[in-house]
Amino acid sequence: MLEQQLLNALTLGSVYALFALGFTLVFGVLAVINLSHGAVFMVGSYAALAMVSHLNAPLWVAMLGAMVVSGTIGLLVDVLVLKPLRARNAPHLIPMIATIGVGIMLTSAAQGLFGAEVLRFPEDVMPAGEFMVGDVHVRALEIAIVAIAFLLMAVLFTILKRTQLGRALRAIAESPKAAYLLGINVEGLFHITSFVAAALGGIAGVLIGLNFNAITPFMGQPMLHKGIAVIILGGMGDIRGALIGGLFLGFAEVISKAYLSSQMGDAVAFGLLFLILLVRPSGLFGRKLERKA
Amino acid sequence: MRFLPKSLVLVGALAAAGLAQAADIKIGVAAALTGGAAQYGVAIRNGFQLAADEINAKGGVNGNKIQLVVEDEQGKKEEGINVFKKLIFQDKVLMVFGPTLSNSMFAAGPVANGAKTVVFGTSVTANGITDIGPYVFRNSVMESDVLPVTVATATKHYKLKQVAVIYGNDDAFTKSGYDVFKKVLEDQKLPVTTTETYVKGDVDFKAQLTKIKASNPDAVICSCLAEEAANIMLQARGLGIKVPFIGGNGFNSPKLFEISKLAGEGTFVGSPWSNTNPAPANKAFVAAYVKKYNAEPNQFAAQAFDALHVAAAALQEVKLSGDIAADREALKNALPKATINGATGPFKFRPAVTKSGKPGGWDADQKPFIYVVKGGKFTAFDGK
Amino acid sequence: MEWFNDFWSTYSTLVFSVGVHALLALSIWLTLSCGLLSLANAAFMGVGAYVSALLTLHLEWSFGSVLLAGGIAPTLVALIIGAPVLRLSGVYLAMATLAFGEVVRITVLNLEITGGPEGLNGIPLATEGWHIALILAVTVYGLARLRRSKVGRAFEAIKEDEVAARLMGINVDRYKLLAFSLGAFIAGVAGALNAHFTFFISPREYGFENAVDILTMAVLGGTSSLIGPMLGSSILTLLPELLRSLQDFRSLVNGAVLVLVVLFLPKGLWESRRIRAFFKRLKGGQA
Structure with a gap:
């Protein structure tokens, strides 16, 4: 049973990490807690579903399509909402409130377009295949989720550490003003970041929609709660932290469900978050991040 | 307009x-x-x-x-x-x-x-x-009118000796359904191997199901809404749980099988309505x-x-x-x-x-x- | 008069909700005025609601004492968690208080006495319009006095620069705890009032969304004065009702209004300086 639970934890943790990636990226670069990320994640799911069922697109095309759709929404949010707020030097809570509004709009638009019912990917596009390793049931999809989460994380990490773009982004994360003075196209990079973060959210939506096979307009909300917990645990704006925090939360939840009581899952997640913050005021793996927008 | x-x-x-x-x-x-x-x-x-x-x-x-x-x-x-x-x-x-x-x-x-x-x-x-x-x-x-009949029928049909239970514990509907199941199981003296819960919005039930599998029940009783139930069935089959399910009113939607396909075979449901009546x-x-x-x-x-x-x-x-x-x-x-x-x-x-x-x-x-x-x-x- | 009777029997609950939401927005305004971004107010509201409802249902206390208890219970909780939690700052405080709120919600969900997810029903109707009006008036008056007092100035100093405030000899920790627990008291009373006109309470009403809603009300209205939070809460409560004729498009428009207001008035709807300037211009025009 333990091995199976560890695999369950790894999948769940990767799912959390994948969701938190884009979330933490936006916070790290734009210093905005983007509460529409849950809705963007949901949009990704629906976009892929629409492409698969109406256009008969193969799954990988649908995934790319979902990334483009979600990314475009992220970009639009940045250009239409966040950029004007930056220009007006809005107090730092204001962009967050704006993203709540965006989230409400996306959710109700999805309900209008697709209805409130739970939708699924058709059976035949699901990557089938499951096998046994000892006592453990493994599904190909689970492997794919874990692999994609780690892969995307690695790519993002390499870009941030090794490329010119990454250096520029890190400079912005330290101080947008200084970066601007250094001749970095700050606005342009904000747009790119918003696009990439939302695209990551979108693909997370597709993978989670595939794995748990339930797409609803409201699927982003519980994920958003967990995402917040993850990026706090991992340190806000920290890419590596999103992975570590996601896995940590996944393991904590599964293990507490398995060995304490399943009522405890959420209580453990948030109780732990609460306690960790008391002991380590800037998260488990975070460094002190003191930047005001 | x-x-x-x-x-x-x-x-x-x-x-x-x-x-x-x-x-x-x-x-x-x-x-x-x-x-x-x-x-x-x-x-x-x-x-x-x-x-x-x-x-x-x-x-x-x-x-x-x-x-x-x-x-x-x-x-x-x-x-x-x-x-x-x-x-x-x-x-x-x-x-x-x-x-x-x-x-x-x-x-x-x-x-x-x-x-x-x-x-x-x-x-x-x-x-x-x-x-x-x-x-x-x-x-x-009300569930209290339906579930005793459902459980008794399924017990007789499958010759159940022990069952596992899973329900949503933050939802008034699924929780009150569970309360009725609990009482029915006590009344009909059917032992429960383990009782597991989840919360609304959960899509991953594998931790609970792994535990249920380890407890080795003859059937899984599920006080859940149809969408959750379908996912639970699919994930249960994915983990190699082969026993039948017994459900309450929440199961009663064609959605259940649209989603779970054949994962729900053998499930017992008691209800005032079904699309095939x-x-x-x-x-x-x-x-x-x-x-x-x-x-x-x-x-x-x-x-x-x-x-x-x-x-x-x-x-x-x-x-x-x-x-x-x-x-x-x-x-x-x-x-x-x-x-x-x-x-x-x-x-x-x-x-x-x-x-x-x-x-x-x-x-x-x-x-x-x-x-x-x-x-x-x-x-x-x-x-x- | 008949028109008014019809209106009142249709919309009294809505008016009550406006009042209760105004109290909640003021409760978060108080902590914000001390520079604390605390999102625990929904949980405090829940503690107040549950304690008061249980006292009414089981011990049949009088409504006045029930309201008081509904305020005191979350205040005690705030005093206990305040010391460790208030060491945190900025978003970390926000997240810790959100997490605390979730823990409270899950606890209520799993307790026997609170009725678990089924909540408590059959709470008798005890709240009347004048209760809410009176409590709101007292709160506004109290907060207005507080702003101009030594305490209010200390809050202001801490909000502007915590380090400087500390150097000036202000007991920062104590003032923060004061703001936090006073906010909890107001939120608790609001919860108790709400429980006694909606017949029913359940854990779902005091979760994450509600915490964010309360913050939204205050920020949308503007936090530079007491009028802002009240304005924001009134608008956010009435907007969905006003948009009712839009049917399916209601929440879409609701979200869009939120975005647009924030976009064009990023300091909130009621910004004292801007409003004053507006009136000055108006007067100038007339003269």
Whole structure:
């Protein structure tokens, strides 16, 4: 049973990490807690579903399509909402409130377009295949989720550490003003970041929609709660932290469900978050991040 | 610019045409049309509209057309109260159907009861709803009437010795279903290997299911909503759990098998309605629903559909005076005697047994059917 | 008069909700005025609601004492968690208080006495319009006095620069705890009031969304004065009702209004300086 639970934890943790990636990226670069990320994640799911069922697109095309759709929404949010707020030097809570509004709009638009019912990917596009390793049931999809989460994380990490773009982004994360003075196209990079973060959210939506096979307009909300917990645990704006925090939360939840009581899952997640913050005021793996927008 | 659904406009137009001879009967419908409960609320609204169209097409009730006033209560308690007050005091409807969730009913029900207006729930199954007062009716069958039969039948059929239980513990519907299951299992002396829970919005049940698998039950009892149940079944099969499921009212949606395909084979469900029930009234309902909405109906739609027919049956016996207070009272007195043979089979009311012993409202008195899932469909269980 | 009777019987609950939401927005305004971004107010509201409802249902206390208890219970909780939690700052404080709120919600969900997910029903109607009006008036008056007092100036100093405030000899920790627990008291009373006109309470009403809603009300209205939070809460409560005729498009428009207001008035609807300038211009025009 333990091995199976560890695999369950790894999948769940990767799912959390994948969701938190884009979330933490936006916070790290734009210093905005983007509460529409849950809705963007949901949009990704629906976009892929629409492409698969109406256009008969193969799954990988649908995934790319979902990334483009979600990314475009992220970009639009940045250009239409966040950029004007930056220009007006809005107090730092204001962009967050704006993203709540965006989230409400996306959710109700999805309900209008697709209805409130739970939708699924058709059976035949699901990557089938499951096998046994000892006592453990493994599904190909689970492997794919874990692999994609780690892969995307690695790519993002390499870009941030090794490329010119990454250096520029890190400079912005330290101080947008200084970066601007250094001749970095700050606005342009904000747009790119918003696009990439939302695209990551979108693909997370597709993978989670595939794995748990339930797409609803409201699927982003519980994920958003967990995402917040993850990026706090991992340190806000920290890419590596999103992975570590996601896995940590996944393991904590599964293990507490398995060995304490399943009522405890959420209580453990948030109780732990609460306690960790008391002991380590800037998260488990975070460094002190003191930047005001 | 009007965003009213076409059918509503149509009903309005039909009603206006008939205005010369007879008055409209205004009936309020409060349903959760947006928010998390919308998947039920929309089906409920559809069920009502279908029934209203049907009744009006046949000339209405005693020549009076039924005019539905549909309002969105978002599945929130304050909204439930606001909508009820709007319908009762402003639109001056004869009676109110809804709200969608038991939680909203606990908040809004007292408003209607206080205003001496019939409130008729079609999807509220929680204990204590009809304790609110004598103006409270429901045709949603309570789990405590259904589950003992379901569990006993399944136990006999599969020769069950021990079962595992899983339920949603943050939802009033699934939790109260669990409470009934728990009592039934105690009464029928069926040991429980492990009891697992999840919360609304959870999509990953593997941790709980792995535990259930390790406990080695003969069946899994599941107090869950259809979508959750489908996922639980799929994930259970993915983990190699091969035993059958036993479900409550929440299982009762064609969605369950649309999603879980053959994962749900052998599942036992007890319910007042299923889409495959061959009774003529049900066949007609399913066909009309599919034609109008281009989608399969579910239990919520069926119960809403029947509810309006029950109300119409009662209204046949009421002589409307035009004095709203007197008419509301007359309807309240006529409704308990109403019976129909609808999509959910023969229906009548029975007086609620309240905790306090004071006179309460009226519960559904219906015989549940036991269905077993074969080939991804509900089939009536014939005892073999 | 009949018109008013009809109006009142239809919309009294809505008016009550406006009042209760105004109290909640003021409760978060108080902590914000001390520079604390605390999102625990929904949980405090829940504690107040449950304690008061249980006292009414089981011990049949009078409504006045029930309200008081509904305020005191979350205040005690705030005093206990305040010391460790208030060491955090900025978003970390926000997240810790959100997490605390979730823990409270899950606890209520799993307790027997609170009715678990089914909540408590059959709470008698006790709240009347004048209760809410009176409590709101007293709160506004109290907060207005507080702003101009030594305490208010200390809050202001801490909000502007915590380090400087500390250097000036202000007991920062104590003032923060004061703001936090006073906010909890107001939220608790609001919860108790709400529980006694909605007949029913359940854990779902005091979760994450509600915490964010309360913050939104205050920020949308503007936090530079007491009028802002009240304005914001009124608008956010009334907007969905006003948009009712839009039917399916209601929440879409609701979200869009939120975005647009924030976009064009990023400091909130009621910004004292701008409003004053507006009136000055108006006067100038007339003269």
